[in-house]
Amino acid sequence: MELSHEANDRDRFYRRTFVLVTCVVLALALFRILTPFLGPMLWAAFLAFLLYPLHLRLTRLLRNRPQASALLLTFAVLILFLGPLGAMAAAFAAQVGDLVRHGQELLANRTSSNGFDLASVPWPWAQDLLARLESLFDIDATQIGNWLRQGANEVLHWLASMGGRVFLGAIGTVVGFVLMLFLLFFFVRDGRDFLATARELIPMEEEQKSRLFDHLAAVTRAMVLGTGLTALIQGTLVGIAFLIVGLPSPLVFAVIAVLASLLPFGGTALVWVPAALVLAAQGRWGATIFMVIWGALLVSLVDNVVRPMLVSGRANVGTLTVFIGVLGGLAAFGAIGLFLGPVVLALIIALLRLFVEVRRAETVVVAPAVAAPVAAAPTAPQPPSTPSAE
16 A cells, blocks of 8 residues: 555656656747747737727727738738838938948047147146046056047947948848737737736736736836837927937937936936037037027926826836836847836736735734634633532
């Protein structure tokens, strides 16, 4: 009997070990298979989530035909990207090229005219600084000029090699975009079934799963509307200001302002404040005052007024969560990481809070159950008193 019991335990151990090893091997193989398509898959899933309410309405209008609705929405995304966004991308690439050429010419002129000779700098404060550096670190103006010249040459070589990288990047972007559209159709059409299957696999109570999914949906919409749309409006305003005052490459700096607005410190001021300083250095005081008023009042007003209006009624994402999520998401996932990073961190925070709530609830339930027998324990019966013999 004991031998049979040990054999059953051994068989159970081997079965569990086999299942675990098989799952690990299949998970690694699946990860290797999906890694080349991870970017397009994430973009397709993200767009499908945003388009899902529209998909439900369009499906009802088309008499319950989800396939036709998914096809129309995929075609609409194609038109949107190839139309306005395609033209904007072309203009952005052209302005980046102009900005790169301007930087190359400026660096080449400084190098050819010996503009890095710091010993001839006319400013007294610069001469004092150079003298202090030489006395403290034994570094003279000639060494600093040589370092600047070497750095300028390296920048020029790097800019010259950017053409091939941009071409290869453009080809990869086109291929990824086509793949994203292909996946978007299936994610829009079958997204509800995918979500229902994933929901069934989560080992939680139904109420907890509902709270978790509702929180993730609210966080994602808050990121898109509250953070993404606010950053887009602020970047557009900065680009308009650059266009009005006549600064070069307004679209490039508008995109930079969009990214800077996601930072918890500085924000779009990291773009329009240097622009105001450049205008002041050029002696354009009217344009300088306009840039300062435009940035300090109008652009900041969007962050302080529009963002709370867009996030109102949705899950608000903390500044630190957005900052770490945006930077880490960009490094890990690319452009989609702008939204995916904060959402992943919000999911982790939501799971931790849910775990703490469950633990507290279990503690509250267990404590009275342990204390109840002690409180309700009957007192031991006292023996009847016998009359004392007198």
